[in-house]
Amino acid sequence: MDISVKIGSLVLKNPITVASGTAGYGEELSQFIDLSGLGAIFTKGLSLAPRKGNSGSRMIETPSGVLNSIGLENVGLKKFIDDKLPFLIKKGAVIIPNVAGHSEEENIELCRILSATEGIAAIELNVSCPNVDEGGMAFGIDLNIFTKLVEKVRRVTSCPLIIKLSPNVTDISLFAKRAEEIGADCISAVNTFLGMKIDVKRRQPHFLNRVAGLSGPAIRPLAIRSVFQIFEKVRIPVIGLGGISTLEDILEFIMAGAAAISIGTMTMVQPDLPIKLAEELINYFERENIKNISEIKGIAHKKNRRD
Amino acid sequence: MALLINKPEKISKDHYLLRFNIHGKIPLPGQFINIKINSGTDPLLRRPFSVFNYTDSITEIIVRSVGKGTKELVCAGCGEFDVIGPLGKGFTVLKNRKVLLAGGGVGNAPLYYLAKQLKEQKNHITFVCGFRSEEYVFCRDRYKSLADEFHLVTDNGSAGEKAYVTDKLAHLIGTDDYDMLYTCGPDAMMSKAVALSSKRIPVEVSVENYFGCGIGFCAGCTVDTLHGFKRGCADGPVFDGNELLWENI
Ligand SMILES: Cc1cc2nc3c(=O)[nH]c(=O)nc-3n(C[C@H](O)[C@H](O)[C@H](O)COP(=O)(O)OP(=O)(O)OC[C@H]3O[C@@H](n4cnc5c(N)ncnc54)[C@H](O)[C@@H]3O)c2cc1C
Ligand SMILES: Cc1cc2nc3c(=O)[nH]c(=O)nc-3n(C[C@H](O)[C@H](O)[C@H](O)COP(=O)(O)O)c2cc1C
Ligand code: FES
Numbered sequence: 370m371d372i373s374v375k376i377g378s379l380v381l382k383n384p385i386t387v388a389s390g391t392a393g394y395g396e397e398l399s400q401f402i403d404l405s406g407l408g409a410i411f412t413k414g415l416s417l418a419p420r421k422g423n424s425g426s427r428m429i430e431t432p433s434g435v436l437n438s439i440g441l442e443n444v445g446l447k448k449f450i451d452d453k454l455p456f457l458i459k460k461g462a463v464i465i466p467n468v469a470g471h472s473e474e475e476n477i478e479l480c481r482i483l484s485a486t487e488g489i490a491a492i493e494l495n496v497s498c499p500n501v502d503e504g505g506m507a508f509g510i511d512l513n514i515f516t517k518l519v520e521k522v523r524r525v526t527s528c529p530l531i532i533k534l535s536p537n538v539t540d541i542s543l544f545a546k547r548a549e550e551i552g553a554d555c556i557s558a559v560n561t562f563l564g565m566k567i568d569v570k571r572r573q574p575h576f577l578n579r580v581a582g583l584s585g586p587a588i589r590p591l592a593i594r595s596v597f598q599i600f601e602k603v604r605i606p607v608i609g610l611g612g613i614s615t616l617e618d619i620l621e622f623i624m625a626g627a628a629a630i631s632i633g634t635m636t637m638v639q640p641d642l643p644i645k646l647a648e649e650l651i652n653y654f655e656r657e658n659i660k661n662i663s664e665i666k667g668i669a670h671k672k673n674r675r676d
Numbered sequence: 677m678a679l680l681i682n683k684p685e686k687i688s689k690d691h692y693l694l695r696f697n698i699h700g701k702i703p704l705p706g707q708f709i710n711i712k713i714n715s716g717t718d719p720l721l722r723r724p725f726s727v728f729n730y731t732d733s734i735t736e737i738i739v740r741s742v743g744k745g746t747k748e749l750v751c752a753g754c755g756e757f758d759v760i761g762p763l764g765k766g767f768t769v770l771k772n773r774k775v776l777l778a779g780g781g782v783g784n785a786p787l788y789y790l791a792k793q794l795k796e797q798k799n800h801i802t803f804v805c806g807f808r809s810e811e812y813v814f815c816r817d818r819y820k821s822l823a824d825e826f827h828l829v830t831d832n833g834s835a836g837e838k839a840y841v842t843d844k845l846a847h848l849i850g851t852d853d854y855d856m857l858y859t860c861g862p863d864a865m866m867s868k869a870v871a872l873s874s875k876r877i878p879v880e881v882s883v884e885n886y887f888g889c890g891i892g893f894c895a896g897c898t899v900d901t902l903h904g905f906k907r908g909c910a911d912g913p914v915f916d917g918n919e920l921l922w923e924n925i
Contacts, residue, residue, distance in 0.1 A: 428896035
């Protein structure tokens, strides 16, 4: 059985990864699971200088979901490379930093430095954070701005480049297609959906930033649909994420077209879930006599109900 | 995994005592456990509760029923629960000193286990136990038995003395010397308690802000401090009271 996944020149040993922002830099997570047992770990969105993130309430639960307004709090590039990276390397993790600069220049600089840094397996460019004023999602919802950024980032990024798309657009597959044309190696879909909570007692938005990002099982059907649409348009691998909490969820994403998957919000709830699901996936492959993930990847596209 | 060994016992209006058998580390006073309310996805996040007491692998917590998760929890039957913990950074347990403890409502919970350990370390304990009114008072005798000096106060005087916790603290701090003030309760109460200590007495507070993961992954629980944002769950929940920027909490 071969459950490895190819992303450009990178080979993940299995398709189960943990998503950016819900696993920190792996330090606390490593107390619960062996990080080297994951396909990869996506670390918290990075900027050049450290960022404090947003003030006020940053998170609130919704039915089977979470709204967050963290605002990309992170330790900054230097501390990431000096303090966080060595720990992850020691743990044998496959490390994919999530790059979330505020300007085109910042993103280019981050990708240039990171892709030349020992121990970085690939870079995930986050054009889809809904929780910051400048940059963030703006890069991911205007196709012209998106194109300019991805072109420039591609030029300076020598390692595999993954583009993490915003679902807050009319047709997400246009962005995936464009990223592929520019030479991205992989697509991550999706980041959080824009949402909002009104505090009825205070008669005002719950979050200071007003809007926030919705994640968790509540968004899963929306995320599956996004991956399904992207798969119809591109040949590069897609990492599917959004609300995954069970083996069946993973299979849905794979059958919709995902080559690998990420677990975000549910890692926060159950830190050992990613490793448990990796084991369950292997058992499933054995049971169903599946030799390679490609046997079921995107299979839902072939079986049209009307056939 | 943890086993809820008794049905939740009602101990005062809206407050319940829950006893779990948890194999694992012995908790430090001020630490919390993080409970998954059910095996489904609603409620989704775990709910954090301070350790109220611990003896021989039995962890006791006090749950105030306030919303969806706590309502479901206090109606639970005995059985297995998915619990992570003990978690977080606890209180500093002094030795052979004179200490002041002040709790407001369910914020008294972590102070019981703290008082127990402080007593073992031969501290002289003055305990101010505050509640809104008599119907909310819980475990009065258990608290009293640990304190060298015990003051029960309620907002309306229906039990103990009619006073706010902070009034009582102002009086005590004004008339005696203490080596440490430990406090847990509503933010307004804690910030006033810190102001009263006016940097003469070291203060440790336990914050109870909204947690996401409770284990340091998500930065959803930040509290603003003199040294920047800190994570309530992993850098706390116990903080040096003078380090917190109370106007932002
Ligand atoms: C470190 C820590 C220790 C705690 N210890 C205890 C304890 O010993 N006993 C106890 O009863 N409670 C304790 N709490 C608070 C408890 O976790 C919350 O009351 C609980 O999570 C609410 O869940 P719910 O589903 O019932 O409420 P929800 O339905 O989620 O919310 C109902 C209401 O409660 C408010 N609320 C939600 N979470 C919190 C919170 N963390 N703090 C204050 N208000 C909140 C909401 O804003 C809302 O108004 C502690 C919290 C923390 C962070
Ligand atoms: C608390 C939190 C922080 C997040 N931070 C980031 C981030 O820094 N960069 C990023 O690309 N996505 C971030 N995300 C989005 C997740 O990586 C993921 O795309 C999204 O939550 C959907 O997956 P899920 O439903 O499994 O969580 C964050 C999500 C949450 C809940
Ligand atoms: S609640 Fe997630 S880091 Fe504290």
